[in-house]
Amino acid sequence: MDLLNAFVALSNFVLVPAIAYGSQLALGALGVTMIYGILRFSNFAHGDTMAFGTMATILITWWFQGMGLHLGVLPTALLALPFGIAACMVLLLFTDRAVYRFYRAQKAKPVILVIVSIGVMFVLNGLVRFIIGPGDQRFADGARFIISARDFKEATGLDEGLAIKSTQGITVITAVIVVAALFWFLNRTRTGKSMRAYSDNEDLALLSGINPDRVVMVTWLIVAGLATIAGVLYGLDKSFKPFTYFQLLLPIFASAIVGGLGSPLGAIAGGFVIAFSEVFITYAWKKVLGYLLPENLEPSGLVQLLSTDYKFAVSFVILLIVLLFRPTGLFRGKAV
């Protein structure tokens, strides 16, 4: 038995990656849950919105790199991020103006907006592939590790190494800052409160003199910010590929629903629940168990519950369990 090595191995392969992935999902789910709460539909175009924002950021990152602009140990993408967010804001305001506004004026039922968002999804999907191509893009630069496995081993003398990638560190720190700022905005500022009021009761918000067009606009702007940040962090941590971002829709929706749709706190909790379950179930536990169990009980197989190819099944199953047993989600969002 070697608890310390087991814990380090667990942290290295499960905890650290899951926390980073969970933060990315949480940011994505926050965007979905805001649209659900304020514009009242599930936005299927969210994954591709993330892809568009990330694509814009990548293009600007390459341009900066070409000009020799660097942030030292930090990735250049952080410098390009505000421009990417701005590009995504322009895109979302344009789609709202060109597409969603018409349906709002008709007082269209939410289910119609859901279908409309699927249409927007296909268009964005094509647009992103048209501009940057369907292939894999890497754009991370700067220092690769905060702590590398070898340094960790040398410093502690343990057999197992713990590596923390700088992108993982950046992901968690950025997520904390963004979430804190969002909660402050929604609970403390006049505009934030007016958005909650509009989400609670549209007609009464109108009777209080709250301008619905402004609420909708601010919502899209915030969603553009959240989606781009989530997308860029995911892309830095792994890599950017349009199809992967489209596929991210499932874990993101699962996070939002597990946490409770319409509840920002739930979106964050849901993000971590989904991320941890995915990583736990697709991780090969042989090494950790090898440290924990007596020698004669050491597993001979990989002890991997599910191949990583099936990781989406995990989100699906959790989604099903939550919908069956606690349809309002962990944080009592709107009843599903």
Next chain:
Amino acid sequence: MTGRNAYQDDRGNKDRSITNPDGAGETPLRDGGPAVAAPGGGPFLIGEAMTGGYGRSGPDILHDCTIAVDRGEIAVIVGPNGAGKSTAMKAVFGMLDLRQGHVRLDGEDISALTPQARVAKGMGFVPQNHNIFTSMTVEENLEMGAFIREDDISGTMEQVYDLFPILREKRKQAAGELSGGQRQQVAVGRALMTEPKVLMLDEPTAGVSPIVMDELFDRIIEVSRTGIPILMVEQNARQALEIADKGYVLVQGRNAYSGTGKELLADPEVRKSFLGG
């Protein structure tokens, strides 16, 4: 119904994991026009000869209906169920399209204004249902009431707390957790936060106990004493007419009787049909 709006077809709309019908508004969005100066005279607020119904092609609910309130007065609209009382209030507030008639406020024709523009003009409205933000605290409800104001609102908030002391106690509590009577107080308080020039109440005593109802009536009289004209719809016709300076009896969207509260209470026809003898 003819002219059904295909965008409002509700099929497939029950899946709450993708659609969220909560809190969705029914007020049609429209581009407002400007307020026009109207020839002087007449009451402070008047909806004159209003004809209209819901939607662009819905049937008319109001027919040539007139309701008005003057400074320092309480005007009450009574009538049987389905008489169009609430519809008349909504029409005055611009929440449905008028096909004929005008709404004038303080010497201006405001028929073209959107509801939110009418709030800015000094009208306060407390709807019958869904009249508070349930997920927000009492204090946030009052803050939202004062959304259009740029000046310091703490004075007005104190006044509202003085009028409804229970709200001061519960100000950090979510409004949705309050009792029926307290919710109505929040609703009226929210409308008072804009410091309206006229207050419109749609059945403020619906669904509260008789004791709470008496208390609410007292508060409404208190508000009216501060000089705010009040236009309200009421189910409890007798009690409402007793405090009314002016009363309107609507039947099927038409003015059936009107007069001072006392006149209507004394009118044998009105007594027989609406006040139970």
